[in-house]
Amino acid sequence: MTIDPGTVAAAVLDADGVLTDSRVLRAAAWQDTLDSYAAQYARATGRPQQALSVPAELRTELTALLDRDAAAELLRAHGYRSDLACRHLGPSGTDLLDLLVGHADQRFVELLRTEGVKARTGAAVLLLDLRAAGIRTAAVSTGRHCAELLRNAGLAHLMDGMVDATDAEHHHLAGPPEPALHQLALKLLHSTPGRAVLLTDNQETVTAGHRAGFGSVITVTRHGVGTGAPRNGPAVQDLEGVFVRPHVR
Known part of the structure; x- marks a missing residue:
């Protein structure tokens, strides 16, 4: 897949996948x-403890802090009652999903700082090529x-803009499949949608x-292991399959 700087002025890429x-x-944190x-919950209610493993079909949703429905669905499926839980696990009026999201977010930061994270194959080279092409x-x-x-x-210095859940909450934006987050990214890049390319591994x-x-x-x-994204449009196995046509001045 080749990106032509003659027709493309901006590129927006998923940070997580x-x-x-x-x-x-993020899945480990959850x-x-x-x-x-x-x-x-078992200690607070006197009920037997049940395993709450993250099923494959919910993994992507649970890594996204904008989607509380997936966590709620998982708890309901296992018979957990949020009213019982919150009565024992948090201050009066605490929302269970807010409690869980906060804990998962804190745990993600701990894992990020102790275990680190790797750039995907070809990510740095592609970003350098995009910048070289303007x-x-x-x-x-x-x-x-x-940002962290x-x-x-090792990729932050190669980005012109970043948008995440903090921005979404600040501007009251819905996450995918709604386009608001990506429209904000385009605004940061001063680009019109028609002159931009999006690279993602996620159907939504x-x-x-x-x-x-x-x-x-x-x-x-990702070598055939995507997150439900369709195969009927442009697709590559990793970023080494994306090329940037040299900019002609």
């Missing part, structure tokens, strides 16, 4: 949080701490990209 492998850390919650770049994450994440992966972000009007949406399938 395309630029880095942070979804592994699993630790759910394990702790299950133990506390194409501005932005990263989008549906979790928090995008990319600094840890593919939908968001089309709704935002991106000129091109490229799916990164």
Whole structure:
């Protein structure tokens, strides 16, 4: 897949699945949080402890702090009552999902700082090529701490803009499949959608990209192990399959 700087002025890339492998850390943070919650719930209610493993179909949603529905669905499926839990686990009026999201976010930062995160294969080279061609770049994450994440992966200095869940909360923006986050990224890059390319590994972000009007949406399938993204559009196995045509001055 070749990006032509003659028609493309901006590139927006997923921070979590395309630029880095942070979804592994985010899923681990959620699993630790759910394990702790299950133990506390059993102690508080006197009920037997049940395992709360993160099923594959919910892993992507649970890594996104903008989506509380996935966590609620998982708890309901295992018979957990939030009213009983919050009565014992938090101050009066505490929202259970807020409690869990906060714990998972804190655990993610701990894992990021102790275990680190790797840049995806080809990420640094592609970002350098995009900058050399005069194409501005932005990263989008549906979790928090995008800047620290990319600094840890050695990619932050190659980005012209970043958008994450903190921005979404500040501006009251919905996450994918709604296009608002990616429209904000385009605004930061001073680019129109038609002259921008989006690289993602997630079906909902593919939908968001089309709704935002991106000129091109490229799916990164990660060696055939994607997150439900369609195969009927432009697709590559990793970022080494994306090339930038040299800019002709």
